[in-house]
Amino acid sequence: MAETASKAGEVLLKFEDVSVSYGAIQAIRNVSFEVKRGEIVTLIGANGAGKTTSLRAVSGLVRCQSGRVTYRGEVISNLPPHLIVRKRICQAPEGRGIFLNLSVEENLDLGAWAAPDPKSYDDDLAHIFDLFPRLKERRKQNAGTLSGGEQQMLAIGRALMGHPDLLLLDEPSLGLAPQIIEKIFEIVQMINRDGKTVLLVEQNALQALQIAHQGVVLETGHVTLSGPARQLLASDEVRKAYLGE
């Protein structure tokens, strides 16, 4: 993709001093980081550190109390979620977040709701089925009957149906067996090599940092460390806090 190459290094997503509260509880405060085109950036941190809230601030599910989120230089923090999706920011939400009352294929259809070109639908579907052959076998099945790993694949596949430039993944490894996690992370890398920028939220810090270019460490709602993933992997703080050393 020539276009992608020429724009490599461009800042796609930028958090500038973003704070979000749920009622009286401040979930994140003054969070700043950026995601460059073509990278995998991972947000790591413990439960309740504000990782999911940060993603919700990108997709418009929560309002920023202060600060702003920009995408390609445009402020998106006051837009409703369905308009943010049209900017080709697609999310595989936490806890898989698939429509358990719909079939596998209907889920994928919905992923293509905001796709820029409806004509590419069949090709896109074929591409997703190549990536996840299990989904093809189960296309007519109710999504609620899938295993955890298959549900996660469906959530990622559905997000890809929207032709994202920026893919948001919220804890794709949650509750999955180690081999499946490995598979999912391989696929995330593959998707990234295909030219998609990925913002990956993970509790599984070690594996996330191993595939990411950049890492951002969140602790009780604010950024404590950030930098190239390799550096973070080597840093004492990260090793102590998240890798159990």
Added chain:
Amino acid sequence: MIEFFQHVVNGISVGSTYALIALGYTMVFGILQLINFAHGEVFMLGAFIGMYSSRYFGFGEHPSLWALLAILALAMVGCAIMGFLIERLAYRPLRRSPRINVLITAVGVSLFLQFSGQLLFGSDPKFFPQVFQPSGDWTLGGVRFNPLQVIVFCISIVLMAILQTIIFRTRLGRAMRAVSFNHDLASLMGIPTNAVISYTFMLGSALAGAAGVLVGLIYPKIEPLMGTMPGLKAFVAAVLGGIGNVTGAVVGALTLGLAEAFVVAYYAPTFRDALAFIILILILLFKPTGLFGTRRTEKV
């Protein structure tokens, strides 16, 4: 035996009008977890729109099937607009409020429409013009059919089939099912959830409007408070079928219609209106999820 089938015919015909109203209850509940108590009043407005428009066009003097279909269409469009306005003005501003606030608002909208109706249309019953008057009765194997009952049933079935197609075969229907599963998740797909909610109200209200015209056809005395009892009964039908479930609403409504017909025929006609509430109490005691309902898993 012939008498028995006669009651079945009556029950199904009344039940199908309950079904048209119950569908609106169940769809709105499915998507907003709201019991829209103003829904019975939309049904009433459908009857009045039907009456005024057939007077305006003089359909009472020139009855025909086309006249019926024309006022049906007008009532449906009029009620769809009402449904849109009710949601937009009364419920949407409360989207993030506790559910009890919305419920009380629904009761308020219901009363508002009842008494605005009395103010506008007057409180005495009005005569609904006979826009379609097939001559004589039809008989089949000794069972007598009032042709109007047959027409009402057929129109209801067609409308329900159209609704079923919209819900399960179209993009809008898929969006409605997605929003009813989870609003946030649907919006992450790029679905404009507020628009989908508006469409849901419009569809449900159009069906209630159609029911208003059909009921006006069978019981040609209409008045501004006429929506209360059918509204409550359709609500019971929706609960009986499992509220939120479209098939359930139809089955619940037909069951209720039949049960009423049998109670009137074999027990006591005065008992008719009590029956719905006995069913409601029994359902809530023994099977709160209704015949087709599923327990919703709590969202985190």
